[in-house]
Amino acid sequence: MIQASPLGDALSAGWVFPTAECFHISAFALSIGTIALVDLRMMGMGLRRYTAARLVEETELWTLLGLVIVVFSGLVLFASQPRIYLPNPALRFKIAALLLAILYNFTVHRRLAMSDVSPMMSRLAAGVSLLLWLSVVSGGLFIAFV
Amino acid sequence: MSLFPLFHWLQSSEFFAALSGSQLVYPIVMTTHLACIAVFGGMILMTDLRLLGLAFTSYPAAEFVGSLRIWKRIGFCIMVAAGLLLFGAKAETYYGNPYFWAKLTLLALVGVHAMIFRSRVYGNLAEPDRAGVTSAEAKVAAYISLALWIGILCMGRLIAYYEPPRGPFATAPLYFPAARLRVFNETDTVLPLGDRRAASGQHARRAGPD
Numbered sequence: 001m002i003q004a005s006p007l008g009d010a011l012s013a014g015w016v017f018p019t020a021e022c023f024h025i026s027a028f029a030l031s032i033g034t035i036a037l038v039d040l041r042m043m044g045m046g047l048r049r050y051t052a053a054r055l056v057e058e059t060e061l062w063t064l065l066g067l068v069i070v071v072f073s074g075l076v077l078f079a080s081q082p083r084i085y086l087p088n089p090a091l092r093f094k095i096a097a098l099l100l101a102i103l104y105n106f107t108v109h110r111r112l113a114m115s116d117v118s119p120m121m122s123r124l125a126a127g128v129s130l131l132l133w134l135s136v137v138s139g140g141l142f143i144a145f146v
Numbered sequence: 147m148s149l150f151p152l153f154h155w156l157q158s159s160e161f162f163a164a165l166s167g168s169q170l171v172y173p174i175v176m177t178t179h180l181a182c183i184a185v186f187g188g189m190i191l192m193t194d195l196r197l198l199g200l201a202f203t204s205y206p207a208a209e210f211v212g213s214l215r216i217w218k219r220i221g222f223c224i225m226v227a228a229g230l231l232l233f234g235a236k237a238e239t240y241y242g243n244p245y246f247w248a249k250l251t252l253l254a255l256v257g258v259h260a261m262i263f264r265s266r267v268y269g270n271l272a273e274p275d276r277a278g279v280t281s282a283e284a285k286v287a288a289y290i291s292l293a294l295w296i297g298i299l300c301m302g303r304l305i306a307y308y309e310p311p312r313g314p315f316a317t318a319p320l321y322f323p324a325a326r327l328r329v330f331n332e333t334d335t336v337l338p339l340g341d342r343r344a345a346s347g348q349h350a351r352r353a354g355p356d
Contacts, residue, residue, distance in 0.1 A: 033192060
């Protein structure tokens with residue numbers, strides 16, 4: 001009975017991959033979403049009551065939690081077909097962008113968000129952050145298209 | 147009345163045929179959809195977590211919701227626009243896909259959620275803010291919203307995994323082989339391409355034997 005349903009099919013035929021993808025997507029909404037809140041604030045928009053520094057403090061635990069789930073579920077996805085994924089240029093681009101984005105987020109981005117810099121500088125830092133994360137998302141998507 | 151002719155017409159229209167055939171534009175529209183999920187979906191999650199008292203607890207809920215409202219609306223519009231394009235390109239394929247209909251149902255329930263809770267909860271946060279509490283109703287609204295949106299994300303993703311039934315009633319040419327569930331094991335290594343490559347007429351690449 002259960003096997004006749006689409007859900008049963010999903011469970012019996014490799015449900016790990018789709019489940020990992022669901023976690024991957026929900027968690028990147030959490031991590032990139034919280035980073036974007038800080039970026040918007042650095043651009044003078046969104047949650048303006050507090051400083052960007054305060055927003056970093058309020059969000060960083062959620063960002064970190066999201067990133068841990070994203071990376072972990074991503075590893076599960078990768079592990080399903082490593083020999084096929086590894087040569088994929090979009091995957092390589094994505095991994096490079098991801099490492100860069102994470103490094104940037106916890107060094108330059110964080111430092112500029114926490115300190116008092118000119119609005120220009122702040123905007124620039126936020127723009128770079130959004131671009132980096134957009135590259136990660138689009139890189140991930142193009143894995144299926146290249 | 148069946149919607150199938152409409153879905154068929156949509157997908158075979160010149161515009162959507164070109165869209166689904168494009169190896170560049172289609173993924174870009176999809177990236178837009180995903181980027182909106184990342185940024186604005188994240189805002190929805192954070193709003194729910196704020197109402198549950200799990201995040202931004204020092205930030206007044208009324209102001210939190212107010213400051214993000216316009217951004218969530220903009221994001222929602224872009225997300226829906228991109229989603230409609232993705233739908234049109236695959237309308238006929240999605241017609242028999244239960245995950246697609248599940249996602250639409252959940253989206254409709256988001257509308258119902260808004261009708262029930264928008265003014266009662268989201269437009270009425272200043273008072274609880276002053277009292278320093280979150281009403282039980284607000285928490286219920288937040289839990290339901292969380293469940294709906296995470297459900298929408300998951301159903302959206304699972305659309306790509308549905309395998310249409312085969313048999314005398316399965317309209318075989320309308321569906322594509324790689325839309326089926328991806329099965330992974332050592333002997334059958336199908337490249338997890340989603341349903342994209344199949345739609346453009348290419349078959350999933352197979353790993354050579356080593």
